[in-house]
Amino acid sequence: MSFPKTTREYYYTKIGSYENLKSREAPLQPPKSFEVLVKTHAVSLQFRDLMVSNGKYPAQLPSELVPCSDMAGEIVAVGEDVKGWKKGDRVCANFAADHVHGDPTPEIQATGHGASAHGVLTQYKVFRPHSLVRIPDHLSFEEASTLPCAALTAYNALWGPVPLKPGDIVLVQGTGGVSIFALQFAVASGAVVIATSSSDEKLKIAQKLGAKHLINYKKKPEWDKEVLGITKGRGVDHVVEVGGAGTLEKSLNAVRYGGWIHTIGFVAGPGNGQDNVILQSIFKALTIRGIQIGSVAQFEAMNRMITANPNVTRPVIDKVFPFEEAVKAYAHLESQAHVGKVVIKVD
Template sequence: MSIPKSTREYRSQGDGYKNLKLQVSRLNQPKATEVLLKVHAVSLQYRDLMVSKGGYSRQKKNIVPCSDMAGEIIAVGQDVQNYKVGDRVCPNFALDHIHGDPTQETQATGLGGAIDGVLTEYINVPAHSLVLVPEHLSYEEASTLPCAALTAYNALMGPVPLKGGDYVLVLGTGGVSIFALQLAVVSGATVIATSSSDEKLKIASKLGAKHVINYNKTPDWDDEVLKITDGRGVDHVIEVGGPGTIGKCAKATKYAGYINVIGFVAQGSEGIDIRSTIRKALVFRGILIGSVKQFEDMNRLIKAHQIHPVVDKVFSFEQATDAYAYLESQKHVGKVVISVSKN
């Protein structure tokens, strides 16, 4: 394949996804330690909606949005040893978060937030940011792994990793929660899933959730979780709701259980009861996606159990703003994907 000299890319001024601009830009050749990727598919995150509104902390101006992609290496820099042309890969969300804890420096390499992202036909990335795509996954499926899947994996496999027989509570049926459901089920946990919709809960049940609760029909869903667990509470919570759900999650968690603090899709101001937090020795753990090392570990689990990510809908590159609108509507279960290249 001849090396392209330009790329079609979207740029955002932070004035809403409807104003995303498709333009042609010059493409540099990969530096010595970089690879040039042909982007096959990009998946959207809740975060991309925030970036599109200019509402993300320390966001680059006039940014190429989106963090998550899968693609093919079409050129390698002269010092790259581990990868070759033709390899199917994903770059990590934070390019320089290779292993260990995140730092201010690794955070400054977050695609589609601090630096330009992946909603483009071609991109140069450092070889150290890459992981190989599991063979059983399509590019569209693999594009969902870097943020949503890795966040769920990091939450569940943290300092006190999930054990078979543990209870896991997942809130809603968005990208992070559905991956947490799938990863927890194959690891032997019993999953309790909540959602606004009975139809979505049917999908959660099919994916292996043993117990499901419609949080609109059962506003005291924390009591229901306690009933299901015989009053004990769950071992792990995938807390994507934030201010609107965290108080109920604390009530539904067992003594010394983990509340993995991930997002803030639910409005409200419940707050946390400090006394009962202390009395129950609860662990609140902030999650910031994950490292390349964790990504490799996660892919082994995905490969071992032949997990297929739940892709709700695929849009074409030209329909990118429709994909954003669909994500915003919250009609989806799992992930919304943009197919950038058909071949």
């Protein structure tokens, strides 16, 4: 069996800016007996990728890091000892290669693609089979590339220790990748979604995707009071908290007694009133739960849910860039002009 001997990949000449990304032809070793070789078809970008590029992501990075965590591709070679996979299978790699099930650990964190470990912005990559998940048949490679981080984070948030149920009210912040998937998954499950954004145009998209209530937080900066008005003072069951310190105080006000705030990001920047977190969490008996993507087992469960609800859960892609324009894709993500996901077509 013949194997490609090289792969074209992106790497950082130095950390500090995505402008330091360069492409090169790198040698490629054939898979060992317990490995598979995957041809990458598409890669999607995350806010995390911007943090890695500017040196603000809290991880020890290998030199000349190959970036990105989220890919979809096709198996082109299978090691002789590998069971359950064959050439031609369409797959995604899990965000952290060794997070098969259960809670994350420091050892699992060290296998996170695109930061602690080299990532997937490359034409070919060798994987251990336990890190791979089959792509739902109805999704394209571009659509499937959005699943490993954004979709699985949203799924992990809403189906945690107290799973989402029909009739629950979910607050999603903004229209980035995680928030859009959380909106779609909540709608698929019969929940009611309140969506916030600084843009009426983006809110119209959220409405088309099934959001029942819309709040422009530029026009209504006290959006937490708007949420309490919509819920008749009760508050929401789940907050998908992507803003961080800049929005947490209002999320504490907007969540119901005994509710859940799922902390995922910090795109809103610094905020005030953080001394109130402990008091509010006790007073309202609420739970603040940090979300760190998810496991292979959760990924497989999520894909079953996506397959059962194909119309309302189809990934929203803002723009697809060719492989040669990866740096432009980063710039588009940084602009925050997107709704949904930014994807790089590799092949």
